[in-house]
Amino acid sequence: MLFAAAGAAIQWFWAWRWDGVSFKSNPPAPLMDVPPSGCTVVACFHNEAPHVADFALGLKPALQTARAKGMSVEVVTVNHGSTDETGELLEKEAGQENHWQVVHASRTRAGKKEALALGVAAASANTVVMMDADCTPAHPDWLLHMTAEAGTRWDVQVGVSLPRPPTSRPSLLSLLQRIEAQRLAQRAVGAIEAGAPYLGFGRNMAFTRDIWNRTQGMEGHEDLMSGDDDLWLQEAVRKGARVTACLPTEGQTTSQWPDTWKGWRRQKTRHFTASVAYPRSTLLRLGMPAMGWMLLAVGVVHNPSGTSMALATSAVLIRTLTFGLFLHRMDPPFWQAWTLLLEPAVSLFRGWAWWKGQTSDLTPWK
Numbered sequence: 001m002l003f004a005a006a007g008a009a010i011q012w013f014w015a016w017r018w019d020g021v022s023f024k025s026n027p028p029a030p031l032m033d034v035p036p037s038g039c040t041v042v043a044c045f046h047n048e049a050p051h052v053a054d055f056a057l058g059l060k061p062a063l064q065t066a067r068a069k070g071m072s073v074e075v076v077t078v079n080h081g082s083t084d085e086t087g088e089l090l091e092k093e094a095g096q097e098n099h100w101q102v103v104h105a106s107r108t109r110a111g112k113k114e115a116l117a118l119g120v121a122a123a124s125a126n127t128v129v130m131m132d133a134d135c136t137p138a139h140p141d142w143l144l145h146m147t148a149e150a151g152t153r154w155d156v157q158v159g160v161s162l163p164r165p166p167t168s169r170p171s172l173l174s175l176l177q178r179i180e181a182q183r184l185a186q187r188a189v190g191a192i193e194a195g196a197p198y199l200g201f202g203r204n205m206a207f208t209r210d211i212w213n214r215t216q217g218m219e220g221h222e223d224l225m226s227g228d229d230d231l232w233l234q235e236a237v238r239k240g241a242r243v244t245a246c247l248p249t250e251g252q253t254t255s256q257w258p259d260t261w262k263g264w265r266r267q268k269t270r271h272f273t274a275s276v277a278y279p280r281s282t283l284l285r286l287g288m289p290a291m292g293w294m295l296l297a298v299g300v301v302h303n304p305s306g307t308s309m310a311l312a313t314s315a316v317l318i319r320t321l322t323f324g325l326f327l328h329r330m331d332p333p334f335w336q337a338w339t340l341l342l343e344p345a346v347s348l349f350r351g352w353a354w355w356k357g358q359t360s361d362l363t364p365w366k
Contacts, residue, residue, distance in 0.1 A: 004299025004308040010292030011315035019322035020190035038072030039147045040123035044115035046080040048133040052089040058136030065140040074099040076122045080115035081107025113218040113228045120212055129206040134256040138249050145251030146206045155211040155241040159204030160185045163257040177257045179339050180346050186326045189245040197243040198282050202229040204253040214239040227274035249331045268353035
């Protein structure tokens with residue numbers, strides 16, 4: 001029973017401290033408080049020809065809404081050594097939109113960091129919002145929410161990005177991807193609100209030029225393939241960055257996740273390359289929930305008493321409850337919290353992706 005009690009205590013503590021639970025409603029963002037110098041949207045492209053038109057079409061409502069509110073907005077797209085028609089298509093879109101520039105750059109190393117640094121260098125505004133080539137703002141007010149109070153309340157704002165809903169009947173793959181995205185958002189927001197930010201998303205994140213300069217961009221970890229969001233955020237925190245999170249739908253983006261198991265596994269493997277640079281204290285903290293579940297399992301198997309079962313059930317219920325409350329803050333319905341029961345399947349998938357990266361598969365960005 002001691003094992004079960006210890007495991008349950010870890011889960012209860014995690015739910016209270018790190019699950020991003022708030023019983024207060026999200027305050028409305030002061031949308032009229034736009035950055036005085038406006039903002040620059042930076043997106044990096046490498047062989048993304050199929051996504052260019054959709055990217056431009058999806059971004060246009062957010063640009064129009066922000067400009068209608070008096071914000072000066074420019075777009076910087078980086079053609080990072082593409083060998084397809086990406087460069088030509090980006091130039092075509094830039095010719096149809098004011099304040100849109102295309103930076104053409106050779107690709108001297110794998111990953112997105114080189115392209116992102118070039119994009120930020122070309123940006124003229126003091127507030128930069130970065131997104132990926134396959135991302136679309138979920139609402140026309142996206143830029144207003146992601147840039148509100150930039151420099152006054154925050155130096156880095158972490159936004160939420162969820163998988164684009166499938167056009168056909170949802171599959172097990174799309175369901176697990178949605179769970180993964182929602183749980184990652186919960187971990188990121190929970191850590192931010194607990195005062196220990198470590199995770200951001202390159203699909204939707206804003207920062208000030210001041211904090212970018214203080215971190216010297218990506219120089220501290222440019223040798224790693226990934227980490228243009230999480231490792232950079234951790235460095236920003238060490239430099240004194242104030243970090244906030246933007247949860248409402250109006251500040252979210254959607255993105256196209258891989259439509260095959262192999263593609264998703266390769267994506268996860270790539271993401272794991274950044275974890276080797278995580279501080280040991282962060283890795284130990286992130287391992288707490290798994291340790292808690294392990295202790296609960298050992299406790300129930302070793303002593304399958306009513307007390308052990310009650311402790312295990314209470315742990316599952318409290319984590320499901322906090323997940324549902326977090327989803328409610330992020331706008332998906334509370335009832336979707338039942339999908340937490342499928343997280344063991346996601347965990348197995350993560351383990352497989354990590355193992356492949358450690359043993360055989362070095363996966364480039366593109």
